[in-house]
Amino acid sequence: METPIEVSGLVKTFGRTRALDGLDLTVRAGEVHGFLGPNGAGKSTTIRVLLGLLRPDAGAVRLLGGDPWRDAVALHRRLAYVPGDVTLWPSLTGGEVIDLLGRMRGGLDPKRRAELLESFELDPRKKGRAYSKGNRQKVGLVAALASDVELLILDEPTSGLDPLMEEVFQHWVRRAKQDGRTVLLSSHILAEVEALCDRVTIIRNGVAVESGTLDELRHLQRTSIEAEIVAPLDGLADLPGVHDLRVDGNRVRFDVDSAALETALRRLTELGVRSLVSKPPTLEELFLRHYEADPTEVAAA
C-alpha cells in the first residue's frame, strides 16, 4: 500500500518570510497522525501545500501517490479537509453546505450524514450566519466525515467544540480509522492527540523537530525524581544525564535523562532510600519543551 503523505525538504517562502524551511513529514496508510507545533510554526502552510493550494518553492511532496499541485483535482476526490476556522455562506443553511461540499466531492453517504448530524446535535436548517463558532466547525466536520474518502486532513478541527462534542469527534475519528482511512490531525489539544494519534510530528519554525510514536517521544524525555535518603548525598551531581539537582537536608530532587535513569537509581539505593517519588514526563512537559526551546537545543537534548 502506498504512503498517503510523503514530504521531504519542503520549503515555502512568502516574500522574505520562510514559512517552511526543509520540512519532512511521513504519514503511513491507515494511521492517525498528529501534527503539532506552536502557532505560526507552519502547520496550516504545510496542509495548504498538501492540498495543492500553495505551490512549494523546493522539496518533494507526494500525496496519495500524486503531485498535489499538478494532480490537484484527481487527488481532491480522494480526500476531505476541515479548516480550523470554518466560514459559511451567510445565506446558505448548514445542511445545504454539507450537501454542496459532498456533491462537489462526488457524493456522500446519506446514512452516515444523518448519523453524524444526530451525534453532533447539529440543526442543519439554520442559516450560516446564525451558527456559533463550534457549530460552524460541526458543519465542516459532518461534511468531511460523511464522505467516502481515503484521507482526512483536519486542521485544528475541534476549535470551539465543547468537551462532549470533543468525545463525539474522537469516536468518529476512531471509526474512520477502523474503516481504513488515514487521518492527518493538526491539533493543540494534547488529550485529543494522546487519545487518537498513532504517531506524531512536532514542527517548529517550519522544520520537523520530532517524529515518532508517543512512547518513543516520551523516551527522549527526562524523568523527575524526588527522594529522601539516609546517608548524606554524594556522587550524584557528577553523573551524566542528571539535571537541576537540588538538595534540602536529606531530601533531593533532580531530573534525569531516560538513558541515565538506571545509573542514577543505583546510586540512590547505595545511599539508602527512605522514600521515592518518580514522575514520568507528562505530555504537556514534552510539548512545552519543544514549543519553548530553540530547535537546535531540542535536537541536541
Place this chain on the structure above:
Amino acid sequence: MSTLTGTRHVARLILRRDRVLLPLWVLLLAVLPATYAASFFELFPTEAERAAYAAGTARNPSIVALLGPVYGDSIGALTAQRSGFLLVIIALASLLTVIRHTRTEEEAGRRELLGSTVLGRHAGLTAALLVTYAADLLLGLVTVAGLVASGLPAAGSCAYGLATVLTGIAFATIGGLAAQLTETAGGARGIGIAALGAAFGLRLVGDTATHDWPSWLSPLGWAARVRAYEGDRWWVLALPLAATVLLTTVAYPVSVRRDLGAGLLPPRLGPATAGRALSGAFGLAWRLHRGQILWWSVGFGLLGLILGGAAQAAGRSLEGNAQLEEIMARIGGASGLADAYLGATLSLAGLAAAGYGVQAALRTRSEETDGRAEPLLVTGTHRSTWLLSHVVFALLGPVVVLAVTGLAIGLTYGLSVHDVPRELPRMVGAGLAQVPAAWVLAGLAVLLYGLLPRLASVAWAILAVCVLLGQLGAVLKLSQWLLDVSPFTHTPQVLRPQWSATPLWVLAAVALVAAAAGLAAFRRRDVPVT
C-alpha cells in the same frame, strides 16, 4: 458608566482605519464645485451667454433630471446646479461609511471584541455617526473655501456648503438606521441604497414635472431648494436638520432594543438538505449572485419606466421656441432630443452596470479572504471552474441589467409616442450597446484578481476614473487621448442614425482577453493570498 463611554476611542479607531479612504472622498468631492465655478467663469464671461446657457439647461429635462433645477443665471446658480449629482455621491459615501463602521463590524464579530471592553451601549453608533458628520463638515468647509476663492459670493457659498453638509449628514443617519434593521451589512447597504434611490426618484419626478412637491419630500431635493446664490433661503436647511434629528431618535432606541449581532427582522430556518440546483460551483454561484441580479433589475427597471415616460416631455418642452426648435430640427427634431436624453440616461446605466460587473467579479476576492474558497477548491473542482462560475455572473449581470433598463425605457417611451414596436427593440439595443464597455471593467477586475489579488479593489478606482472622465471630461476640456482611456468613451451612440459596431467588438474582445488572462494567472498562483 454612561452609554457613550469609549466613543472617543472608537472614533479614533475609525479614523485610523479610514485614514486613506475618508480624506480621499472628502477632498475629491469637495474640490469639484470650485472647478465647476472656474470653468463657468471661463466659458461664459458675459451675462448674455450665461442666460442662454441657463435657459437651455432649464429646458433640457435630461440635465434637470440628473442634476436638479437651475434657479438663475449667475455663476453661483449654475455651479450649484452643476454640482447636483455630487450630492448623490456624497449621500452614498456618507451612508456607506456609517454602515461600514457599524453593521459590517458587528457582522464580522469585531464589534463584539470592542464591546467587551469599557464601552457604552451607544458608543459604536455614535462614533460612526460623529466621524461621518465631521467628514461631511470638513467637506463643506473645503467646498465653501474653494467657491469663495474662485470668486463667488460668500453668503451663497455658505448656503450651498451648508446644504451639502446637511444632506450628507441626513444620509449618514439613514445609514445608521439601516444598520440597525438587518443582520447583514449587505442587507443594510441594500436598504440604505434603496432609500437613496427613492430619494433620487422623488427628486427626479418633482424636478421634471410641473409641480415640484415630490422634490420637497426628498432629502436630495432640499439642497437645491435653498436656492444658493439666488435668494439664499436659509430656512430650508431646517428640513435636513429635522430629518436627522428624527432619524437619530428612531435609530438609537432600535440599537438598544436588539441584541448584539441581531437585527430587528428575525432570521428564519431554511431547508435541511440542498436542492437539486445547488450541486456544484455554478449552482453555488447562482445562489450567491441571484439576489443581487434580481434587485438590480428591479431597481433599473423602475428607473427605466420613469425615465422612459419622461423622455417625450423632453421633446415637447421645445415646442413654441422657434430658435431652439430650429437647432433641434438639425439634430433630428423633437425625437432627436428625446433620443439624446435617453442615450445619456443609458450611458449612466452602463456605468452602473459596470459597477455591478466589478462587484460580482470581486466577490471571488471576499470568498478567498474569508476562507470560503478553500473548502470548495479541495473538493475536486477545477480552480478555473470556480473562478469562471463567478466571472459568468460578472459578465451576464450587466447584460441582464442593461436589457431590463432598455426594455423598461422602450416600453414607457414607446407608449408615450404610440410606437412600442419601433422603440422597444431600439431601446433594448441601445441598452445592450453599453454592455461591452461594462465588460471591460469586469474583465479588468478579473485580471487584477488573478494577477495581483491584493490590489483587486483597484478595479473600483478604475471605474471611478472612468466616471470622472465621463462627467468632467468636457468641463475640464481634457484632451481626447485622455478621454480615450475610458472604455465608455468608445461606446457608439446607437440611437443616432449612423454608428459603427466595430468599437463594440473591440471592447468585448479586450474584456474577454483580460478575463482570460486573469483566469490563467489564477491557476498559477497561491490560494489564499491574504
